[in-house]
Amino acid sequence: MSVRQWAADLGLGIRFAFTGGREGWTRALLTAVGVGLGVALLLLTTAIPNALDVRHEREAARSDITFALDPMPKAKDTLVIARVDAYFRDDDVRGRAMEPEGPRAPLPPGVEKFPAVGEMVVSPALKELLESDSGALLRERLPDRIIGTIAEEGLIGSAELAFYRGGEGLAEKITPGRIERIDRFGDPQPGEEQSDPVLLLLVLVVFVVLLMPVAVFIAAAVRFGGERRDRRLAALRLVGSDSRMTRRIAAGEALAGAVLGLVFGAGFFMVGRQLAGNAEVYRISVFPSYLNPSPLLALLVAVAVPAAAVLVTLFALRGVVIEPLGVVRAGRPPRRRLWWRLLLPLAGLAMLYPMIGDGRENGDFNQYLVTGGVVLLLVGVTALLPWIVERVVARLGSGSVAWQLAVRRLQMSSGTAARMVNGIAVAVAGAIALQMLFAGVDDDYTKSTGQDVSRAQMEATLSSGVPMAAAAEKFRDTEGVKAVYAFSEGYLGDRAQEPEHGTTITVGDCASLREIAGLPSCADGDVFAVHGAEWDTGEDMTKLAAPGRKLYADPSYEGGPKRHEVPWTVPQDIKAAKPREGLAAGTDRGGFLITPKAVPDALAPALDGHAYLKLDRSVPDVQDLVRNTASAIDPLASTVTWAETERAERFDAIRTGLFVGAACVLALIGASLLVSQLEQLRERKKLLSALVAFGTRRRTLSLSVLWQTAIPIVLGLLLASAVGLTLGTVLLKMTGTPVRVDWVGVLSMTGIGAAVVLAVTLCSLPPLLRLMRPEGLRTE
Amino acid sequence: MTPPAGSLLSAEHLRKAYGPTLALDGAEFSIHPGEVVAVMGPSGSGKSTLLHCLAGIVTPDSGTILYAGRELSAMSDAERSALRRSDFGFVFQFGQLVPELTCVENVALPLRLNGTSRKEAERAALGWMERLEVDDLRKKRPGEVSGGQGQRVAVARSLVTDPRVLFADEPTGALDSLNGERVMELLTDAARSTNAAVVLVTHEARVAAYSDREIVVRDGRSRDMERVV
Amino acid sequence: MSIGHTLLGLLESGPRHGYDLKRAFDEKFGHDRPLHYGQVYSTMSRLLKNGLVVVDGIETGGGPERKRYAITDAGITDVQRWLATPEKPEPYLQSTLYTKVVLALLTHRDAADVLDTQRSEHLRSMRILTDRKRKGDLADQLICDHALFHLEADLRWLELTAARLDKLREAVAR
CATH class of the missing domain: 1.20.58 (Methane Monooxygenase Hydroxylase; Chain G, domain 1)
Structure with a gap:
C-alpha cells in the first residue's frame, strides 16, 4: 500500500468532514471544540510542574530573612532588611524595609535601585490597588512615594502584592526572623521543593477531573453522525473502494476534527495562559510566562490527540462491516460482562489505597499513582455504565405507551444511550469528588482557627518601648473598635542568661487583667501569680512566685544577641489568681500579672505591647482601619485577625469556579447530545408522522423522548454519585481530613447534570413537534 | 351540493395550499360504510393531501369535511387526534412500524393509545395478526421481518381498533405484485367483514382494482367517476 | 376506429371540402396508413344521409366540382357522445x-x-x-x-x- 494512496484516502475523509452541510460543520466544530479543550487542558497540565518550579526558584532567589541567630557584621556590601508584611482585607502584602549600609549592598531581584526613606517600589498589582479607590485605606498605611515597580523576576505571581520601602535606623533593632543584616538575596541552602502535598493532590485531581469528561467527550464526538457516515462509506464501497480504504477514509474524517481541535487547543491555551495571569487560586497566582509546557510534552500532545481520535474511530468500526449496500453490524453484540468493568474502578482504588493518611504525615503522594488511580476510577464509570444501563433497562417493565417506547428503544441500543451520558456521568463524578476534597480540606483549615472570638477579634502587636496607655487610647478612638484590652507582655527567666525556668509576664489594668484571669480583687499596684494554667506546670509557678525571688525579664540565650536582662523581684504582697480562657488563641494565660503602678520603668523596654480589640463588624473595612491605627502608632506593628470567615468565602469562590468549569464541560456535552438527538429524530421523521397520523398524542411522544434520555441519565448520575463519593472519601482519607459529605455539592452537581438533560430534551422538543407535523408524511 | 345520502365521510370544496403550491383546489369526496374507494391520480396531484384532510391529519384552508354528521374542521387538534385513535385506521407505504417494539406490540399500539390495558391490547392484536397470517411474528421486531410481512403487521395494526374508516396510502407501494395483492386481499376482506370504509390512495391500477369505485385527483380537483358516468 | 366520427370531429372546426378532410385526416392520424379518397367519399355520403352533415355549397371554378361539407347540430352531438x-x-x-x-x-x-x-x-x-x-x-x-x-x-x-x-x-x- 503506497503512502500516496493512504494520503489520498485520509484526504478524502478530511474533505467529507467539512462538506456535510450545516450538520457536518456543526459536528466538526463541536468535535474540534472538545478536542481543543482537551488539548488546552493537557498543555496547561504539562505546564503546571514548570510553573511551580519557576515560582519556587523565584521565591528562593529573593529570600532574605534567614533566621540567622548570629548576625553578620556591618560592611560595605550589607543591607539591613526588615519584614514589614501587611494585610489588606484578606490579602497578604509582602513588605520589606531596606537600609543599605554600603555602596555594594545587594539589590533584591526585580528592583533597580534602593528606595530612599519615604519612597518605595511596589508590585504592579499593589500599584494598581493603591491607586484605586478601594486601596485608599492601605495607602494611608503605605504613604511612601512610589518610585517604580518590581519586575517580574522579583515576584512569584502576577497578583502578588509586594513592596520594598526605604528604612532608617533598622540596624539597632535587628531581631532574627524580623530584622536581619544580609549581604545577598537568595536562600543560601535552597532546599528541595517542599510543595504542600495536599495542594499537589488538588491540582492533579482538578486536571484529571476536568480532562476525563473531555476525553470521554472526544471519544463520543468522533463518533458523531455515525449512521450518516456509515451510509456515506457504504456509497463509497458501492463505487469501488475496498473495506480498508473506507476505514482509512473514516479515520481521515476523525483526523480532520482532531487536527482542527489541535489548532483550537493551541488558541484556547494561549487565551487560558493569559487568563491564568489574572486568576488567583488559594492566594497563588502565576505569570503567563511561567506556563510554558515542555516542548517534548507539547509534541506528545500534538501527536497523541489526533492519534487517539483515529484509534477511537477504528475501534468503533471494529464491529461493523461496511458493505456496498449498507452497513452491517457484526451480529448481535455479545452480552456485556461485568468482571473486567468492575476491575477498572477496583484497580483505581487499589492504587489510591496505600496512600491513605500520607497527607497528614506530610509525606509525598506518588503523582503517577494518584493520577492513575483517579483516572481508573473515572474510567470505571464509563465501563460500568453501559453494563448497568443494559441490565436495568432489560428488567424495566412496560408502563405507559411513552414509557414502553422509551424502554424498548433503550433495550435495542443501550450502548448508544450509555455512551451519550458517559461524559456527563464522568464529569459529575469527578466534580463531586473534587468538591468533597475542597470542602473537607477547607473545613479543616477553618476548624484550626475556629476560636472564641466573642470578646476580641483582633490583636495588634507593637514594638517594645511603645507606651501602651497612649496606644490603647488611639485604638479606642478608631472607628469600629468597641473595646480595647491592652497588655504589655514579656518573658521572665530565673537567670539573666540561659534560664532553666521561666514564665510570661503580663502588664495591664484591672479591667484588662480580669479578661484573662480570675482575680479575687484588684487595685492598681497589685501583682498576681496565676496558678494552674495549662501552659505552666504548677511546680514552676510556686518556685518562681516565691516572694523576694529575683527574676530576669528578656533573658539572653547562647548564640543570640545580648537581650535586656532586666532584673525584677517578686513582691511580698503577691496575690494568687486562677486561670481563665484568654482573649484569643483559646489558651489560658499563666505567669505573672502586673498592674501598671507595680511596673518599674526599667522593665518597659523588655515588654512588647499587645492590644486585643473588640470590633464592630458592621463597620466596613474595620480591620484595615485598625491596621492603619497600628501602623501609625508603630511602623513595625503587626496585627492578627482572629475571626476567620474568609475561608468559607474563598471556598465559595472555588465552588463557583468548579461549577463554571463543570457547567462548561456539561454544556459542551449537552450540545453534542442535542446534535445526536436531533440526528436521531430526523431519521425517524416518517415514523413520527405516521404515529401522529394514527392519533398518538404529542405528549406521549415528547414524554418518550424525555424518558429515553432521563433513564440513562438517572442511572448515570446514581453511578456518578457513588463513584464520586467513593473517590472523594478516598482523597479525603489520603489528606488525613475527616470525611464529610458535601451534600449540597452532590445535589448541585447531579442537579446540573439533570438540568443539562432536561435542557437537551426541551431543546429537541420544538424540532420534534415540527417533525411530527403531517408534512412528514408527504412522500411526493 | 349536499353529501350523498348515507355517506359516512364526505368533503366539499376542499382547498389546501402548502406555501405557493395549491395541493387541493375544490376537491370533493364521499364514501359509504363498507365501501372501498380508490383515490387515483398522477404524482403531485394532491391524492395524499386529500387523504390527510379526510383523516383530520391536516386541516384544509377552506371547505367542509363531514364525518358521521360531525364537521371535522371545526374540531380541535386533540379531538381530531382522539377521533383518529378511535374511529380511523392507517396504513402507509413504509416507515410506520416502530422498530424497537415487537410486532405484537406494534399492532397493540393504537389500542394502548386509547387506554386499553397492555394484556388486553396484545390479545386483540394477536387475533388480528392471526387473521392476517402473521401471528408467528409476534416476538419479532420489524427489522427482522420481510417487507410483505411488515405490511401485513401494519394492516393488522390499522384494523385492531375496529375502525370505521381505514385510510391506506400506497399500502403496497414497497411490495412486489404477489405480496401486494395478498395484502390488498387481506385488507379489503377484513374491512368488508367489519363494514369499514376504505380510502385507498394508489397510483397502481391493479391495486385500485380492489376498490368499488375510484375518484381521480388532478391538479387538486377531484372527479368522482361513478357520478360522472 | 370510427372514420365517420373522426371526419365529423374534423368538420367541427369549420366546413371543408372532401379533399381537405382527407388531407387533414392524413396529417393528424394517418401517419402510417393514409386514407383512400373513396373512403372519405362513401363515409361522407353516409353521414349526409344520416343528417349529421349538410352540403354547405358547391365550388365550381376550374376543375371538377367540389362539395363543401358542414357539420349539423346532430353531428356535434354524435361526436360528443362518441368521445364520452x-x-x-x-x-x-x-x-x-x-x-x-x-x-x-x-x-x-x-x-x-x-x-x-x-x-x-x-x-x-x-x-x-x-x-x-x-x-x-x-x-x-x-x-x-x-x-x-x-x-x-x-x-x-x-x-x-x-x-x-x-x-x-x-x-x-x-
Whole structure:
C-alpha cells in the first residue's frame, strides 16, 4: 500500500468532514471544540510542574530573612532588611524595609535601585490597588512615594502584592526572623521543593477531573453522525473502494476534527495562559510566562490527540462491516460482562489505597499513582455504565405507551444511550469528588482557627518601648473598635542568661487583667501569680512566685544577641489568681500579672505591647482601619485577625469556579447530545408522522423522548454519585481530613447534570413537534 | 351540493395550499360504510393531501369535511387526534412500524393509545395478526421481518381498533405484485367483514382494482367517476 | 376506429371540402396508413344521409366540382357522445384512443375527460377480473392476471398521455 494512496484516502475523509452541510460543520466544530479543550487542558497540565518550579526558584532567589541567630557584621556590601508584611482585607502584602549600609549592598531581584526613606517600589498589582479607590485605606498605611515597580523576576505571581520601602535606623533593632543584616538575596541552602502535598493532590485531581469528561467527550464526538457516515462509506464501497480504504477514509474524517481541535487547543491555551495571569487560586497566582509546557510534552500532545481520535474511530468500526449496500453490524453484540468493568474502578482504588493518611504525615503522594488511580476510577464509570444501563433497562417493565417506547428503544441500543451520558456521568463524578476534597480540606483549615472570638477579634502587636496607655487610647478612638484590652507582655527567666525556668509576664489594668484571669480583687499596684494554667506546670509557678525571688525579664540565650536582662523581684504582697480562657488563641494565660503602678520603668523596654480589640463588624473595612491605627502608632506593628470567615468565602469562590468549569464541560456535552438527538429524530421523521397520523398524542411522544434520555441519565448520575463519593472519601482519607459529605455539592452537581438533560430534551422538543407535523408524511 | 345520502365521510370544496403550491383546489369526496374507494391520480396531484384532510391529519384552508354528521374542521387538534385513535385506521407505504417494539406490540399500539390495558391490547392484536397470517411474528421486531410481512403487521395494526374508516396510502407501494395483492386481499376482506370504509390512495391500477369505485385527483380537483358516468 | 366520427370531429372546426378532410385526416392520424379518397367519399355520403352533415355549397371554378361539407347540430352531438363513451377495454386500443384525444383537443373539448372516462371503464373491467380471480382457482387466476396486465398497460398509457396533454395540445395546434 503506497503512502500516496493512504494520503489520498485520509484526504478524502478530511474533505467529507467539512462538506456535510450545516450538520457536518456543526459536528466538526463541536468535535474540534472538545478536542481543543482537551488539548488546552493537557498543555496547561504539562505546564503546571514548570510553573511551580519557576515560582519556587523565584521565591528562593529573593529570600532574605534567614533566621540567622548570629548576625553578620556591618560592611560595605550589607543591607539591613526588615519584614514589614501587611494585610489588606484578606490579602497578604509582602513588605520589606531596606537600609543599605554600603555602596555594594545587594539589590533584591526585580528592583533597580534602593528606595530612599519615604519612597518605595511596589508590585504592579499593589500599584494598581493603591491607586484605586478601594486601596485608599492601605495607602494611608503605605504613604511612601512610589518610585517604580518590581519586575517580574522579583515576584512569584502576577497578583502578588509586594513592596520594598526605604528604612532608617533598622540596624539597632535587628531581631532574627524580623530584622536581619544580609549581604545577598537568595536562600543560601535552597532546599528541595517542599510543595504542600495536599495542594499537589488538588491540582492533579482538578486536571484529571476536568480532562476525563473531555476525553470521554472526544471519544463520543468522533463518533458523531455515525449512521450518516456509515451510509456515506457504504456509497463509497458501492463505487469501488475496498473495506480498508473506507476505514482509512473514516479515520481521515476523525483526523480532520482532531487536527482542527489541535489548532483550537493551541488558541484556547494561549487565551487560558493569559487568563491564568489574572486568576488567583488559594492566594497563588502565576505569570503567563511561567506556563510554558515542555516542548517534548507539547509534541506528545500534538501527536497523541489526533492519534487517539483515529484509534477511537477504528475501534468503533471494529464491529461493523461496511458493505456496498449498507452497513452491517457484526451480529448481535455479545452480552456485556461485568468482571473486567468492575476491575477498572477496583484497580483505581487499589492504587489510591496505600496512600491513605500520607497527607497528614506530610509525606509525598506518588503523582503517577494518584493520577492513575483517579483516572481508573473515572474510567470505571464509563465501563460500568453501559453494563448497568443494559441490565436495568432489560428488567424495566412496560408502563405507559411513552414509557414502553422509551424502554424498548433503550433495550435495542443501550450502548448508544450509555455512551451519550458517559461524559456527563464522568464529569459529575469527578466534580463531586473534587468538591468533597475542597470542602473537607477547607473545613479543616477553618476548624484550626475556629476560636472564641466573642470578646476580641483582633490583636495588634507593637514594638517594645511603645507606651501602651497612649496606644490603647488611639485604638479606642478608631472607628469600629468597641473595646480595647491592652497588655504589655514579656518573658521572665530565673537567670539573666540561659534560664532553666521561666514564665510570661503580663502588664495591664484591672479591667484588662480580669479578661484573662480570675482575680479575687484588684487595685492598681497589685501583682498576681496565676496558678494552674495549662501552659505552666504548677511546680514552676510556686518556685518562681516565691516572694523576694529575683527574676530576669528578656533573658539572653547562647548564640543570640545580648537581650535586656532586666532584673525584677517578686513582691511580698503577691496575690494568687486562677486561670481563665484568654482573649484569643483559646489558651489560658499563666505567669505573672502586673498592674501598671507595680511596673518599674526599667522593665518597659523588655515588654512588647499587645492590644486585643473588640470590633464592630458592621463597620466596613474595620480591620484595615485598625491596621492603619497600628501602623501609625508603630511602623513595625503587626496585627492578627482572629475571626476567620474568609475561608468559607474563598471556598465559595472555588465552588463557583468548579461549577463554571463543570457547567462548561456539561454544556459542551449537552450540545453534542442535542446534535445526536436531533440526528436521531430526523431519521425517524416518517415514523413520527405516521404515529401522529394514527392519533398518538404529542405528549406521549415528547414524554418518550424525555424518558429515553432521563433513564440513562438517572442511572448515570446514581453511578456518578457513588463513584464520586467513593473517590472523594478516598482523597479525603489520603489528606488525613475527616470525611464529610458535601451534600449540597452532590445535589448541585447531579442537579446540573439533570438540568443539562432536561435542557437537551426541551431543546429537541420544538424540532420534534415540527417533525411530527403531517408534512412528514408527504412522500411526493 | 349536499353529501350523498348515507355517506359516512364526505368533503366539499376542499382547498389546501402548502406555501405557493395549491395541493387541493375544490376537491370533493364521499364514501359509504363498507365501501372501498380508490383515490387515483398522477404524482403531485394532491391524492395524499386529500387523504390527510379526510383523516383530520391536516386541516384544509377552506371547505367542509363531514364525518358521521360531525364537521371535522371545526374540531380541535386533540379531538381530531382522539377521533383518529378511535374511529380511523392507517396504513402507509413504509416507515410506520416502530422498530424497537415487537410486532405484537406494534399492532397493540393504537389500542394502548386509547387506554386499553397492555394484556388486553396484545390479545386483540394477536387475533388480528392471526387473521392476517402473521401471528408467528409476534416476538419479532420489524427489522427482522420481510417487507410483505411488515405490511401485513401494519394492516393488522390499522384494523385492531375496529375502525370505521381505514385510510391506506400506497399500502403496497414497497411490495412486489404477489405480496401486494395478498395484502390488498387481506385488507379489503377484513374491512368488508367489519363494514369499514376504505380510502385507498394508489397510483397502481391493479391495486385500485380492489376498490368499488375510484375518484381521480388532478391538479387538486377531484372527479368522482361513478357520478360522472 | 370510427372514420365517420373522426371526419365529423374534423368538420367541427369549420366546413371543408372532401379533399381537405382527407388531407387533414392524413396529417393528424394517418401517419402510417393514409386514407383512400373513396373512403372519405362513401363515409361522407353516409353521414349526409344520416343528417349529421349538410352540403354547405358547391365550388365550381376550374376543375371538377367540389362539395363543401358542414357539420349539423346532430353531428356535434354524435361526436360528443362518441368521445364520452369509453371504448370497450381490449388490446390495441391506442390508435382509437389517440384519435379521440387529438380530436378532443382539436375541438377544444376536455381531453382529460376522455382519458378519465376510459380509465374508469378499464378499471371496471379490472374489478370484474380481480373479483373473478379472488373467487376462482389457479387457472382462473392466471388467465385473469394476463388480462389484468394488458389492461394495466393500457392504463399506464392513459396516465402517461394524461400527463402529456399540454404538450400534445401544442403539437396538434401547430
